[in-house]
Amino acid sequence: MSVDVFEREFAIESLKSERLRVTILIGATAISIALLLLLTLLFFEQFNATFRGNARSFLFAAGVLFTVNIGYLLAEWIILGRLIKKQMKPIPALKYLSAFVETSIPTAGLIIGSYFLGPIYTFFTPAAFIYPLFMPAKL
Numbered sequence: 001m002s003v004d005v006f007e008r009e010f011a012i013e014s015l016k017s018e019r020l021r022v023t024i025l026i027g028a029t030a031i032s033i034a035l036l037l038l039l040t041l042l043f044f045e046q047f048n049a050t051f052r053g054n055a056r057s058f059l060f061a062a063g064v065l066f067t068v069n070i071g072y073l074l075a076e077w078i079i080l081g082r083l084i085k086k087q088m089k090p091i092p093a094l095k096y097l098s099a100f101v102e103t104s105i106p107t108a109g110l111i112i113g114s115y116f117l118g119p120i121y122t123f124f125t126p127a128a129f130i131y132p133l134f135m136p137a138k139l
Contacts, residue, residue: 008087008089010090011090012084012087012089015080015083015084015090018080018090019080019081021077022073022077023077024079025069025073025102026073026074026077029066029069029070029073030070032066032069033066034050034057036062040055040059045139050117050123051116051117052116053117057116058112058116061112061115062109062112063136065105065112069105072101072136076098078096079091079094083116095131103136109125110122110123110125113125
């Protein structure tokens, strides 16, 4: 009987830990959005020169990527909250979906960057350095 209680409590604590990680990712993404917007407003001419006159297209593509990312993270945050509230075990498929989506976001950022900046310069952007942040600890 105590093994079942332990496993249930461990599963709930695991969900809480995962929800905290998703909350941190939401905050990091929101800060990234704010920083990009602030830098764009302050240095639009430099952005436009760097992106060879395509700064608006880059901002649109980055906005779509950020919107998809925030939308997915919020959906995962809500699902985790409901699982915690109902004291259910984690959904096994959710961790694999989460790993796939969260590791695809920096990849999409690199693709967008290489399209607008060129492949060499893209490796020196923040997207190339944030893979560890998006790597789910649950795999």
